[in-house]
Amino acid sequence: MLMSVPDDRRSDEEESVDEHRMLPELVAHLRQHRTELREDWARRIEASHLLHAMTPQEIGSETSSVYDNYVEVLETGSVDALQRYARDLSERIIPRGVETDEVVGIVLLLRDVLARSLFQKYQDDFALLNRVLDAYEPAANRIANTVAVSFVEERERIIREQQDAIRELSTPVLQVRERLLILPIIGVLDAQRATQLTDQLLRGIRIHRAKVVVVDITGVADIDTSVANHLVKTVDASRLMGASVIITGLSSDIAQTLVRIGVDLSKMNTIGDLQGGIEEAERQLGFRVIRPEQG
């Protein structure tokens, strides 16, 4: 087969071949001067008051790792290892209050420290310097981008986790005795929280092998019709799993909402207060209730 390759291809080819020759040379230089360059970088970090939440020792060991990862990216062209390290680092430093601009700041500082050292080395041959920088700059920018994105993603993940934890805490499932669960609900019961309540209640029944559940809504002022509907569905679903639900602390507003959407309250087991609800639950479980004050 005859391959005709137009002449103007050559220059492009030369350029990419050039880039591939420049990078190894660059990497060799950065390896050779690792100690001084890393120290210079750490000094600048200190001078710029970045990472003040960390001790000099910690900064020393992290900068070594970042430096080595940095050089590795230049050598292999793969950011995978750096990405993993950046996530791991973020996980460690985010709880200590390190901010996004600090992380971006230190990576940009390193970029400049290295660029400066390249400048010094090649300053006598301007054409060569340009070619070195051409090879270096895109890779350096990509590294900065990778670190920043990893940090931001890690921070978002941590925030999401914390939000989930707070939501879980807001609808605790308490096991007061074998086969009896209590769910005290306080605050605003909106659609999202109602869905979560259902999930936790149904899963709680399974996990604790509950037979009776007391849902106490004394702390809930009012609910809209969709949440009321959801509550009724949750009671029905619990019954299908083999558990009965007692609702206590129903305010007159909520009772009205339930009646308005056509809930047959006689089918719902509602009891005035939590104490009464627990007694009814124990009766259903076969325990005898003794009220000391009544002898």
Next chain:
Amino acid sequence: MISPGDVGGDPLTEEIVELTGLLRRVVGRRVRDREAVDDIVQETLARLLAARTRLDGRAIGPYAIVTARNLVKSQWQRADVGKRHEHRLADTRDPVRPDEPLLEQEEAEAIRIALDRLAPRERDVLVAHVVEGRDTGSLADDLASTPGAVAAQLGRSRAKLRVEYILALEGEPPTRQCRPVLLSLSAGDRRRQGELDAGYHLLDCDFCASMSEPLFDRRAKATADEVRIPVTVDADVVVARQRGREVAVQAGFSATEATVIATAISEISRNIVRFARRGEVTVTILTDDGASGVLVVAQDAGPGIPDIDLALQEGHTTYGGLGLGLPGSRRLMDEFEISSEVGRGTTVTMTKWHRR
């Protein structure tokens, strides 16, 4: 690994294998690592073999060089050669970034522009088929044509849409030659490729060289977020709901929501088995402005439903069940639409959105 011994006597295949030496030289001039050279050459050969039925014989050599060059470039840009199989399965873009929503918006805009560039008649037929789910048979009736001709036209329209979509994203091509060449590559029209000397153009035009990759690479992407389940017998109902649940979980739904979706899929698939005997359920992941969801489409060419309002009434039953199938699925999902034509078939379209 592909070696000359592995492949049969197909002359085009042999020709591709004979390109190995040339490819080694092309890649070797750009990459020093011997193993990386081997990997890239192998990958190029694999892609060529996959695309060989779509390429004019004379385009094979140039396409091989262009593919190898693209692979070399992408090796330096993002991917480790060792991970090449991984990134073919997944989205080839970088992991999610803050600018993702903007990109999606641009993509939606690109699809709109691409659709606008189709001839009105072409567009109508394509939309009727892909969006409304009309089959080629019924479209052929409307157009006084044959199903085969409609299918061929749909193929050409799709090829054109792909090219226009990419051009809408990447900008207008540099020469007048580019669009027809890309069209012939996208459509796999070898005669036209020969007429246009598409191979030479690929070598000469950087723009088309980089565009040719996504045009050939589209298959893996189309199937990633979508499953199709043919439904004819009882057992298919179970398969449909199980696959549907997997897609729902993949779309980020909780176990409870995924079960709700699986239940709705179960109901509408059963209707296909009961009333139409043959049909298809498609489950697709949707993303819209940060929200995600699933789209379920159940299609059949059965007898159709004479009175949809009656069918949607609770307790209306045709086989002694509870009559909860359609009204129940409507309750389980967020959006529910049904269209039916007596003697032609029924399509149920339902959506559920994932609340964060």
Next chain:
Amino acid sequence: MFVSILQQGDFLIASIHAALDDSELMRFQKDVMAEIANHRAKGVIIDVAALDVLDSFGSWSLRNLVHMARLRGATTVIVGIQPEVAFSIVELGMELDVTTALDLENGLEYLESVTTGHRAGKSMLGVLGSHDT
């Protein structure tokens, strides 16, 4: 096999071990009815813990099975409905008027309490302990 029907004293324990399609569900219904007649069972436990989905047809067949069994003199309890499945049944709008229990153990306990004078199953209750304190 996807289903099993075992005898436990006067009771039958019918378990579904995998997702069933409609015809398999109908066969299961028939098999359970036949076994109730064979063993003159007083109670039946249907364990559906392995079911991924109970749609209108599935729920309807279970409900029919429970009602038919009652006509044959056997009390039936359905056990093991998964949390997600329970919620979907309710969301679908099904009124599943059957007795349910969390698991096999609770199901047996229930059958014990409603079928008086029963002997064979009593030994199992030993492990449950008594709640009447």
